[in-house]
Amino acid sequence: MSSAALLSTTSTLALVGHPNVGKSVLFHRLTGTYVNVSNYPGTTVEVSRAATRFDREAALLDTPGVLSLPGRSDDERATMRALLREELRLVVQVGDAKNPRRTLTLTALLAELGVPMVLVLNMSDEAAARGVAVDHRALAESLEVPVIPTVATGGQGVHALVDALAEAAVPAPLLRYDVDTERVIAATASLIDEIAPHPRLASRGLAILYLGGDNEVEEWLAAKTGDAFARLEQVREASATIDGESLAVVLSRERGHAADALAASLSRQEAPTRRALAQRVGALAVHRLWGWPILLGVLYAMYAFVGVLGADVLVGVVEENLFGSALNPAITGFVHAHVGLPWLVDLLVGEYGLWTMGMTYALALIFPIVTTFFLAFGVLEDSGYFSRLSVVANRLFSALGLNGRAVLPMVLGLGCVTMATLTTRILHTRRERLITTFLLALAIPCSAQLGVVMGMLGGISFQAVLVWALAVTGVLLLTGWLAGRLIRGRRIPLVTELPPMRLPVFGNVLKKTAGRLKWYLVEVIPLFLIGTFLMFILDRVGALPWLIRAGEPLVSGWLGLPPEASAAFVMGFLRRDFGATGLFAIGAQLSPLQAVVGMTTLTLFVPCIASVMMIVKEQGLRTGLLMIALIMPTAFLVGGVLNHLLRLVW
Amino acid sequence: MSPHKPERLRMTGIPAGQKVRLALLGEAIDPFQREQLHAYGLTVSSHLQVLQQQPLTVVMCDQIELALEHAVAHELWVEAL
Structure with missing residues (x-):
């Protein structure tokens, strides 16, 4: 079945991914609607929506970048809100091909949420220039979802992405947490199943987000469960730490390790060459003297x-x-x-x-x-x-x-x-x-x-x-x-990503x-x-x-x-x-x-x-x-x- | 003879250009910032290259340049590679 035939019977797709990975460029490619595109994390702070070019009945959402889920800032919350409240048919996760580990950390969580998805590895040209190669076919086999390399700015891979939408599937889980953590997740998920099942999202994923302290999920659960929300709070309070460590930290760290292991097995970094001119200019711009x-x-x-x-x-x-x-x-x-x-x-x-x-x-x-x-x-x-x-x-x-x-x-x-x-x-x-x-x-x-x-x-x-x-x-x-x-x-002390310096596209x-x-x-x-x-x-x-x-x-x-x-x-x-x-x-x-x-x-x-x-x-x-x-x-x-x-x- | 155990140093003490392995995130890093660091890929055992130390510590992690304020970098313990 063609993607258009599949999508026309459904409603909404969403682009989700880390900040500054090219979601808005891809949104423009897929809808023809221009939203502001810039080379810094945080350009998109609200969800944009437009009909897709390949199926005018289907709507595509461009969501703000999420550094991690559970979200902490208001723009990240806007993305979580879209996942919770929109009638999403599928998610297109846009990742940075240069950084498969980070991309897969988010994939690990989306897999827990049980959303059908396609994974896009964008900026493949920059990855190749830096000697990063990802075996996307093996990755697709491992995740059991389509994985499409793209260069959104040049339009490469966009047709393949549209074709792959019909093959969207729920990713295979990337990890199991340790026994104690799994026990807490299972108890919470079971409670959510009982008192507030979500029409599309898996209770296990919601439990992980709730236990990790996601405010948006917490608000949604509180609104849905009413007085019964106190039972969820009791479970979370009783398991706030595992072996003296915050549960939220344990969850994010374990996802990171699982992503690291998968990325290490399916990607390789060739011997570093000398730093590109853009990197050297970028370094001068933050030099203590220059x-x-x-x-x-x-x-x-x-x-x-x-x-x-x-x-x-x-x-x-x-x-x-x-x-x-x-x-x-x-x-x-x-x-x-x-x-x-x-x-x-x-x-x-x-x-x-x-x-x-x-x-x-x-x-x-x-x-x-x-x-x-x-x-x-x-x-x-x-x-x-x-x-x-x-x-x-x-x-x-x-x-x-x-x-x-x-x-x-x-x-x-x-x-x-x-x-x-x-x-x-x-x-x-x-x-x-x-x-x-x-x-x-x-x-x-x-x-x-x-x-x-x-x-x-x-x-x-x-x-x-x-x-x-x-x-x-x-x-x-x-x-x-x-x-x-x-x-x-x-x-809060500063921890921030410095995106690559690029020659502006006129x-x-x-x-x-x-x-x-x-x-x-x-x-x-x-x-x-x-x-x-x-x-x-x-x-x-x-x-x-x-x-x-x-x-x-x-x-x-x-x-x-x-x-x-x-x-x-x-x-x-x-x-x-x-x-x-x-x-x-x-x-x-x-x-x-x-x-x-x-x-x-x-x-x-x-x-x-x-x-x-x-x-x-x-x-x-x-x-x-x-x-x-x-x-x-x-x-x-x-x-x-x-x-x-x-x-x-x- | 016991195998040589690499010395753990604070990230702020590493000269620019040096490659290191992240050995420990110090206790003083609060849970929110710890999650943030994990999301950026700074987990125990990850390999990093220190690009500069002033005005902030800048490291390369998985082809991404990250700027860390000294208050955070000081709490990251690393081993030279």
Whole structure:
């Protein structure tokens, strides 16, 4: 029977595997749907779903990578949730062909869960380049499931995978635990069979996960069993340790040993050759001395590409030549000639006009900047450099009570704080997620705002950019340090994988940039237009002048800015970058000192509406409101202190 | 004569380039991190190559480069190969 014939009668398939093994690339190959693909663990933090190309009735899930099951972080829990709650027909385990041992550790657990599966050994080209050879036919015989070598980025092996789906089977068990452990597993599995049998997953696998401390399985069992859950808890409490060792550790170690034995018998590593160029570049990026000049070089290249080419050259061309000289005069003339209502003319092309302010800010000022930023960001993402930043920055982050892993959401926040807030799921503890989310909301400017800052302050002097950067970094470190001490919980030392450095694939960078620009156009421009409309209304009803007067003691007295800057802060409530653009627009009225103070205050101002909603979704309403309540006064406090300090020396 | 027993050293004391066998995960490593290390392939008897020691310990394990903070690497006891 063909795979299509088999699958069309069924529902859902899922890609499951370790982080950074190419699941999302394979998802794109099998569905035609592009999800973000990058070269660092943790790119996917939510389950994606799409119809498959080979059978439009079947859906494929792309799940976040799991370092191990039982899952510990929120993204790993999302994968376990999919296994528990989705009507899965089969699982495609995607493994790294370079590392059969690790791949088989996960296979061992999937075998216990009794899910029909196909095993994909992806990145076979990289494995071959490193002299790793896996006898996939013998492995298939041993596991009793199809094993397909692939190179997902190039499409090799994808047809063979589709054909093999019809042969999916429950893998043969890889191991038996020692007698004591088996006794506990059997007792727990028997209890699950009695009080909460799962419609698809084997009770033995659920028992192993529950005993290993999987929170998702525990929640599922608690919900299904009600009062009877206490019996399961009793079994687990009574067997928390085996010979003085945590049962969870025993279970994971034994699976590791079984995988090790099978991998050793069916794969071989040829004599190591000299280290590849990518490995040597990767080593330099985390070198104790060379790591810092490389980081500075990367930052300077970003500045040159985004700050100079994007914010200076491209904005100059688009704003002055296209909008200033051609589009805006033409549209304004057309509106004046054809629209009879003065208020409507004002709404469209007046001082707070939808075109002259909303669209001009969004398309002429910010669009060129975010385009260059997303391109540069995509190149860095795919190179594998971001993971190495976690090593370079680990010491700095330890001062904040975090480890270098938190650098990933922080760096992603420079693209979009909203998405970065979601990425905090890769962090292992609630404490780490809370501190990182707060710092993202307070002191990480998103791409659009960063571009406006570079455009405005870069146009003044390098010194202005430096003062802004030092002020924002100082606030980030100081508040992080305080949060690290005030929020209870222990810091987890860094253990992280460094993916291979790779030459970015230009097509993938372009796809990601296009996807992000689409997000920008769909999400940001409507907000700019709404913001402009609100400003127009406030102006028409006389509230804007009132707000400007009311804000004068704070804006002019404390921050030392002209009264007109109040309007930028009103705009900043909607989006920080909108407010920053408002300040940019009155840049000619500001001294260098005022520009730095204004931009610093707006950088630390409330995050955008979308970010606030994401914070509430991830951390709860109370925490979200508390963060906003802390952020607003902090922004004005820092801005005012900076104003008074700079006046002493500048 | 008894067979030569290799000396156990802390991972942080191993020079870059040296290949080692993991002999013991120290008691100070908590269960969560122990599971994490197992998942990465750092189990007793696994063979590793130390790639660098500063700013963090970086080891090659099954063709995967892993960065370990010194607090963790210090608790890993290894034998030189």
